[in-house]
Amino acid sequence: MNRITLGGFLAAICLMSLSFSVENEFVVQKKEKIFYPSNQQYIELDGEIIDVLNSCIKCLVDLQREAIAEINLYLEGDKDSFLQCATKHQKAKAYAHKRKIRSDLHAIFVQLSAMNLSTKSDNSNSIYLSSCVQ
Numbered sequence: 001m002n003r004i005t006l007g008g009f010l011a012a013i014c015l016m017s018l019s020f021s022v023e024n025e026f027v028v029q030k031k032e033k034i035f036y037p038s039n040q041q042y043i044e045l046d047g048e049i050i051d052v053l054n055s056c057i058k059c060l061v062d063l064q065r066e067a068i069a070e071i072n073l074y075l076e077g078d079k080d081s082f083l084q085c086a087t088k089h090q091k092a093k094a095y096a097h098k099r100k101i102r103s104d105l106h107a108i109f110v111q112l113s114a115m116n117l118s119t120k121s122d123n124s125n126s127i128y129l130s131s132c133v134q
Contacts, residue, residue, distance in 0.1 A: 070082065070083075082094070
């Protein structure tokens with residue numbers, strides 16, 4: 001009698017473990033909902049990209065104007081220019097700051113050239129940006 005009870009008990013445990021393992025296969029995972037933008041949303045995003053690019057261009061133009069003004073003051077021999085009035089420590093600090101600006105700008109252009117800015121197959125924007133970085 002003990003053998004039959006023990007065998008039945010083991011069979012019940014095996015069946016329960018089998019049912020739990022089979023049950024896990026039928027668990028349905030939630031599917032990720034795919035977002036399909038409307039034409040208006042797509043165009044609005046393009047407009048936002050243009051706004052950001054315009055801000056970047058304005059910032060770059062301001063940096064360029066400051067650099068050109070500083071070069072012109074030096075070339076004209078202005079005695080009140082930064083390079084004529086600054087101490088060695090001030091010049092070294094300003095030079096390090098300008099080197100950081102240059103390296104940051106270069107890194108930004110490398111990132112932009114690596115991005116796929118065009119949804120077209122010819123990637124004309126990426127080719128243009130990569131030629132500008134060199």
